Every structure is written in C-alpha cells, then in structure tokens.
Amino acid sequence: MKPLKKQLAGFAAVGAITFAFVAGASAQEKFDLDALVAAAKGEAPITVYAVTGKIVDTAKAFTEKYGVQATGKKVNEATQADLMIRESQSGKVIGDVSLAMDVGSAMAQLLPEGIVESWVPGDIEPDIADASRNPLVVVSDPQVWTYNTEKYKSCPVKNIWELTEPKWKGKVAMLDLFEKPLYADWFNQLETHHDAEIAKAYEDLYGKKLETDQPSATAAWVKAYAGNAPLLADSTAVADAAGAPGQAEPFMAITATAKYRENVTGGLKLGICEGIEPFVGFSYPGFGLIAKGTKSPNAAKLFIHYLLTEEGIANQTVDGKLPSNGKIALPDDEPSGIAKHRDSLMLFDSSTAADDFDKRQDWQDFWRVNYKK
Template sequence: MTLTRLAPLGLLLASTASAQSFDLDALVAAAKTEPPITIYDSTGKIVDMAEAFSAKYGLKATGQKVSANSQLEMLIREAQAGNVQGDVALLTDTPAALAQLLPTDILQSWVPPDLEADIPEAYRSPLAISTNANVWVYNTEKYSECPVSNIWQLTEADWRGKVALIDPLTKGSYTDWFNQMATHGNDKIAAAYQTLYGKPLETDQASAAAAWLAALAANAPLMSDGDDRISEAVGAAGQADPFIGLVSSAKFRDNADKGYKLGLCSGLNPWMGWTYTKLGLIATGTDSPNAARLFIHYVLTEEGILPQMLDGKIPTSSKITLPADEPSGISAHLDKLFAYDASTGLDDWETRQDWQDFWQLNHSR
C-alpha cells in the first residue's frame, strides 16, 4: 500500500487501498515518521483520547478542546495562512463543513478501507464518526414517568413557561434540527397532532414542523446558552414544579455527579429527541497525513470512541454498541430518535438565518 500526502480530491478523499489490500501496520509505520498531530474536538474527552492513541501507537498526538464555531474560524485561518495546526477536526457542525470546509479543500474526508463496510453509507460522505443526541427529559423524583407523551403537549397551557431548551439563536444545530424536521419529519409531526387531538392539523404555517415550532416558541420556553442550566431546571432534587427540558444525553452524568433526577422521555410521540453528526475530517495541508489517517481509524474502533460513548455519543460503526453503564440508557431507544440526514445539510446551512428569524418572531417571554 502506498501512503502519500493528502491531495485536494474534493468532497470525499479517494481510498488509498481496497479493504483487502489495506495495511494497518504500514500506516502505523508511516505515521511514526511524521511530526506530532493535534486533534480539535468540542469535548474535553479528546485530551484523554489523544493520550490513549499516543500510548497505543508510540507516537505523539495532542487533543485540544475547541468549540465548533471556533474550529471553523481556526481551520479557515490556518489554511489561508498555510500554517496548519489542527491536523484532525472532529466537528459537530456538518452543514458548515459541507458549505465552507470541504468544497474549498480545507478539510478532506477519508474512510478507512478495512472499516468502510461497518459504516452505513449515509455516514461515509463525509465521514461521521458518531451521532450526538439531544433528548427530552423529566424529573423522576416528581414524576413516576414522563408527564407528556406527545410533543404537541409541550405547546399547551399546562406547560407554558415550563419547557427549557437551548436558545436557537446561539446554536446552529438547533436551527438545523428545525429545517430537518420541516424537510424530513412533517408527516410524523402531523400524525402526532392527530393522535393527540383526534383531528387533522390545520395551519397557515408552511409545514407541520413550523406549526409546532411556532406554538412551542409562543409558549414562553426557558432558553439557555448551555445545557447546565437546563439540566438543573429539570433534574435538581427537591423541586415542587420542575421543568421538562431538551438536553444532550451527556448530561445524564449529572445524576451521579450532582444528585440530579433526570429521566428519559422515551415514549414521546413522534420522537424522544434528535441527533446531529460529528464528522471526522483531515486537514488538507497537514504535514502528518498518515498519523491523521491513523487517528481517524482509531476513533472508528470501540477502544478509540469509548470515552465519548460514556457520554451517550452513538458510534456510527455498526460493530460498536454503547456500553451497558452509559448513564442515559439511550441505547434501548435509538429508534425513537429523529436522525440527522446530511444529504440536505447544505439547505440546513442556507436556512439558518430564516429559522432564527422565525423563532424570534414567534417567541413569547
């Protein structure tokens, strides 16, 4: 197998070998001749992952926690300056990657040939290493089960001012979710309405998704710039009237760490939550292309992705299952998540401002 510098080959980097001829030992040997690498990721777990990778293969990698927004800015500036610092980007902003980073060859996607069959086709171009879930949660100390069974109940007077979520004006993944629902989820949202109220949805909005979002925004939800406040509003013990909230599945660790009482609304119609993808991409200008590829290979294995699985991140590899002690229990309900579809990711990017304006127009405080 020939191992060479990455070349700008467009959205999907051509494999350097077939599954039969791919030689992992040769890749490791080539990686050891290259300079150390840095991996950007939005979770602090990347520090431990890079250290474990370094120890396993006898080379040097550094993990650096960088938010998705900051990654975009840094990667673009580094490429423009010809001074790549981040060799690998684990990036949760798929629409931005599709719109800004992949077409301009700032980053490239490479799928290890020996692992390609384990990755569903929808996650190969560009490569997604995991899906991250935001889920509806309730307080198990107050309620024996989730007090709502249908997302339309969150728009009713009983829950006015008692639903908590991230402010969609501060996080692009939320407006991406809005657009994904309008593009791929209208039938299920309309069916959920009919199930709850016994009549078809009638609306002047452009879609069932827009009708639900307008009603939710008008119901005075509590909005936050991060999950910590939401986790507390829902899960803190001793509350007489706790919120229902939408948080990252990773916040279930607060049950052990902070004594919270978060429970998963696993029976919610039509979905208990939604996912967005984390891409694993390589900087085109890296001086360590083989080490970068080796890290991508590593993070697609159970050993490599385990630290993030413990936070409820769901590996895209069909060969890997979430550990039994993952705190949220999400693995038993994966079919109840509204899955991100990257095929319309560019449309998500182009409509972000439209959905922010829509939310702001309908939001009642």
C-alpha cells in the same frame, strides 16, 4: 440520501505510505494498519480539535499506544469551522483533525471548498452504515426529551405538541439556538424530512388534522413552541432545570445524553421520555475530518482510525454518544439508557445539511419573532 461522492481509492507507497482520496473507489482496497502506523511515526505531531474536553485524554492514550504525538484541544462546533477556514487560507494548518465541527458549515463550506477531507479506514468501513461514511461520522450526539424521574413515574408528555399548551408555558428548557445553531438546523431537518410525522403527531393528539397558515407543520409547531416561552440556557442550566431534585414543578427539557452522567455524580433525576411522538429526540452527527493542508496526513488518518475503535471512543460512549462503528456497543451502565431508544431518534440527514446552513438564519429569525415571554 445523496452524500458527496468521495471515497478512498487505496494507497501508494512512495517512501512513506501516502493515502489518496479518489472519487468512487473503495476504501477497503489493501488497507494495511501496520503500514499506516509506520508512516505516521515519520510525521510531525498532530493537533485534534473536538467539542469535548475528553479529547485531551484521548490524544494522550493515542500517543501512548502508537508512539505518534497528538494533542487534543476542546473547541466548539462553530469555532472549529472558523479556525480551519482561517488556517487553510493562511497556509498554516494547526488543527490536523476535526471531530464534531458544525455540520452545516462542513457541508456548505469546508468540504466543497476542499479545506477538509473525509476518509474511512478500509478495515472498519464495512461496519459503518452507508449514510455515515461520506462524510465520515465518527460518533453522534443524542439530544433527548427529558423529564424529572423524582417528580414523575413516567414522562408527563407523550407528544411534542403538548409542549405548546398552557401547562408547559415557560416550563421547557433547551440550549439557546442562537448560541447552538444545531437546534435551528434541527427545525430545518424536521421540516425537510419529517414534516408528515409532525402533522401526524398533531392529529394523533387532538383527533383532527392540523390547519395552519404556516408553510409546514414543522413551522406551525415551532411557532407555537416558541410562543410558549421555553427557557434558553447553557447545558448545565438546562439539565438542572429538568433534573434537580426537590422541585415541585420541574421543567421538561431537551438535552444531551452526556448530561445524564450528572444522575450519578451530581444527584440529578433525568429520564428519557420514552415513546414521545414523533421522536424521542435527535442525533447530531459528529464528523471526523482531516485538514487538507496537514503536513501529517498519515498521523491524522491513524487518529481517525483510533476514534473508530472501542478503545478510542470509550470515553464518549460512557456519555451515551453513539459510535458509527456498528460493532461498538454502549456500556451497560451508561446512565441515560439511550441504547434502548436509538431507533426512536430522528437522525440528521447530512446530505441536506448545506440547506440547513442556508436556512439557519431564517429559523433563528422565525424563533425571535414568535418567542413570547
């Protein structure tokens, strides 16, 4: 991977502590959490945008812990990017921190144009994989192939090419990729980095090499998958289609592990398709970014630091979201059991996310042309 070459150089004390983003330097130099807290206490309150409503409670806990005022607001991926662009242009920053904005927008627009910055706290940096440091990934959101455990003893599908067959026509549910473009980005990631695996999955299932007039194995699969008329719906409808009890013919689905909490609270019967080829699903990165125009840079950095701790990310790990801090484990009672399948997920390569953004419309158009009810 070839991430952007921005690293934290260190910090300089000029009255309050002010941290600098300097290319190529190590974030581990002289990191001082106490100094950061002290500097943050002298700044104005901050607002944090996040895709999860749990950010409200996270911000309250942060305020209580450090005495630094923070307010959390639930804002979806695309709207976060739009807001931060508009706020930067107006010079009136409201969102000081962004958690899990649209990755393509971040890589194609906001980071290159200096609207946001990425910062990694030096005391935690060694525990974060290189690929997740720049831009900083705070937590990743797994989207997994899912079946109904009441109907089936194990996943009835062992290979994603099966989902293009008549048996599953109109019986697979997923988020609407026109509302959630991360699914179009997923197609581009597959084609860019894993096309050989898609081709191999075909050969493993059918015992012959894939022959197609499409430019890639991924395009061939997407065409056939779209032609099998998956149900496009919101997250609740997708989870219900696969997991509602009492169904004679439940759907297959690809859905977020966060929906598996409904196994406990709503009686759903969701199970991860262990061993499905070529991947059990994919893991979508949740960047933690700071508005370059923030008037409270130290408070923003302190909040990023908090999100990278077990305490700060706890209300997301209970939903199966994967922290980038390698020292943090998922709770033993996390409903999906995704920890056992982490190595079977396709990982988004953020270094090519700008290309995902550029080709997003192409994949959506390709889907629209090939979708058949």
